[in-house]
């Protein structure tokens with residue numbers, strides 16, 4: 001059983017010793033409730049040990065400002081002012097893609113009221129986000145055409161009726177346009193800081209109202225015309241400004257520091273589309289061969305959403321057409337569909353795995369971070385390409401270098417475990433920290449465990465570990481993402497499901513081979529899950545009593561996810577042995 005990658009035997013022994021004694025010492029410390037600065041913490045401060053402070057994240061680079069090259073004077077309802085706009089050409093699209101900005105469309109006192117209101121609100125949820133499945137930290141004051149938040153209605157109602165809607169109707173020559181939803185998002189330290197690039201395909205037009213002062217945060221909303229982050233440009237939105245775009249704009253959010261709140265308006269073509277939850281505009285454009293529209297339509301057939309019956313083969317056909325026009329999202333999605341088809345039944349579509357790898361490669365080579373992660377996984381698992389951990393890590397690194405939070409986390413895991421790359425705790429903590437700072441719960445959790453435990457070459461630091469990364473909010477966020485499927489290493493969820501499928505000792509070899517087939521040999525997932533897997537593999541099945549207690553113990557853990565440090569230490573040990 002290969003668990004430590006390229007570590008040689010002697011280093012492995014030393015490593016094991018430091019892990020075990022570190023874990024025991026930290027457990028005692030915890031029981032005595034001794035805080036930072038005590039004698040045993042000094043023991044861990046040996047040369048070569050990573051400390052929280054020595055390992056600060058380098059300042060993330062900012063994107064250049066988007067060029068609003070044109071300006072015209074406009075009059076809309078009760079408001080008149082300047083409309084700025086900028087444009088670019090896109091692959092697979094006949095026309096150009098445009099972004100508009102209206103300066104100071106809402107007065108300073110009104111904006112102040114909005115900000116105070118949304119800051120006070122207790123409605124933010126940590127439900128999975130529709131774009132990345134991470135805790136959303138959002139709420140809907142207006143949903144499916146109806147106000148839900150009376151307080152915000154009082155402040156924004158006139159703005160919506162007299163300025164926003166008249167402007168959008170005129171700008172997009174759409175008299176029947178109707179407001180579908182208003183979404184408030186919160187980006188604060190320790191929570192969500194980013195939104196990976198996406199299209200608002202469910203909205204005919206999107207408007208983002210600036211409410212936070214750019215002096216209070218760094219970064220923010222950005223556009224990314226191409227697959228690679230190199231094409232990204234940031235959109236400055238002052239309080240009261242309104243940025244407006246349509247479903248063809250690829251954009252994302254990246255807050256590098258401070259606090260940002262945003263109010264997002266999603267507008268549809270008719271009140272009928274609002275009422276029945278459909279998005280008919282993609283249909284017409286898809287007939288004209290528009291790559292974005294083909295992609296959007298494909299996602300509806302893939303998931304059976306927006307009024308479409310689920311039809312995977314139709315989805316693949318539409319994705320293929322869009323992918324052939326160069327749409328990187330379509331290339332990535334069709335590759336995922338081919339891979340899933342192969343996994344469920346290798347005879348379903350001939351050559352599916354090869355086609356999957358081919359499309360992943362195309363999008364990854366074009367610079368699309370999501371596809372780079374998936375292509376990395378293909379190499380890690382030998383899915384349509386020869387298994388090769390070095391190439392897997394190389395692609396994962398390219399995605400991580402584009403600030404993909406999951407890729408940064410996986411790089412942390414790879415460096416910590418020495419899988420496909422030299423074991424390097426300093427590097428591991430650096431990657432974890434980049435991901436954790438931007439709000440990726442698994443990285444926050446991993447850092448919390450490492451610093452609390454003070455094991456495996458990381459100096460124990462209760463301030464960084466215990467307080468900074470192990471707050472209730474992070475634990476809650478981690479719980480929300482535990483169900484989420486991360487790609488590589490195999491997700492907590494998929495491994496947990498696999499272990500459930502092999503409930504008795506007789507099937508252990510089968511369990512092991514299944515785990516290997518999802519990349520188990522070269523990766524690890526949540527330490528908690530690994531602990532459970534190893535319990536089963538190593539002792540539980542041989543001892544019926546132990547089996548019962550450990551099962552009960554971990555079932556209880558999984559339902560409450562109590563994060564007491566002593567058990568974290570035990571968990572943290574497992575993947576390292």
Ligand SMILES: O=C(O)CCC(=O)C(=O)O
Pocket residue numbers: 183185195200208221251252253262264
């Ligand atoms: O927060 C923002 O400025 C935009 C968020 C966004 O793009 C979205 O929710 O779809």
Ligand SMILES: [Fe+2]
Pocket residue numbers: 198199200251
């Ligand atoms: Fe969006």
